[in-house]
Amino acid sequence: MGRIFLMALAAFAVPASAAAPASIAGRWKTDDGKGIVVMAPCGDKMCGRIERLLIKQPAGGQLDERNPDKAKRSRKVAGLQIYWDLAPNGDGWKGEGYSPEDGRYYTAHLRVKGNTLTMKGCVAVFCRTVTWTRMA
Template identity: 30%
Template sequence: MKVSALAILSALSPMLVGLSATAAEIDGNWARGDGNAKVVIAPCGGKICATNTWIKPGTPKEKTGDRLIMDIKQSEAGSYSGTAFDPQRDKSYKITVTVDGNSMTTKGCIIAGLLCKGISWTRIN
């Protein structure tokens, strides 16, 4: 079973109630390490959304505008964990996000944590 990058971002990735200043570390524009996607991570309602802003032509099962809705909490500086929901695929994931300056790693798991995938990201302007 293939886990999509958006599902992993699983961006994030990542909203904390009232959006704390530490959540801003995760906010912004990110490019996926394989060069196939770019996302913007920003508050959406009381959560954090990662929205595809660009998808490399020919990349299957992903499109611009797809959104991952994350309910994550910061566990320590630069580390977040919680759940993510992918409405395009009607799937939920456990997610961890680690932000270190302009680098981010996301790890999403499905099937009770038996199938996980990690993705690296670089902050872009």
């Protein structure tokens, strides 16, 4: 009986090649130096929120003026969640993203290497890749 249990358990063991990708948790400075984004757990997945903007803002703060949903254009960009449903996918993470700069939603592919976070955002077949730097 014990031998059968061990064989069944071995069948469900996770192979070493399926190891979880490097964590994206932490504070990241955007490639253009315009902001800091915090990646943190939200439920059983990861999310990203703009912690603060590093650029001069209009009085009252930068608004999400380019959002395709007119009802959301009056919300502030600082504090805005821009990544959600991020889950491990191969050696990286995959989920949904939003860019307040151009008001586009996209599929996000993220990968950590050392102190850099490379993000590839795709809308249909058009993709853009940026690299962010981990903040201390």
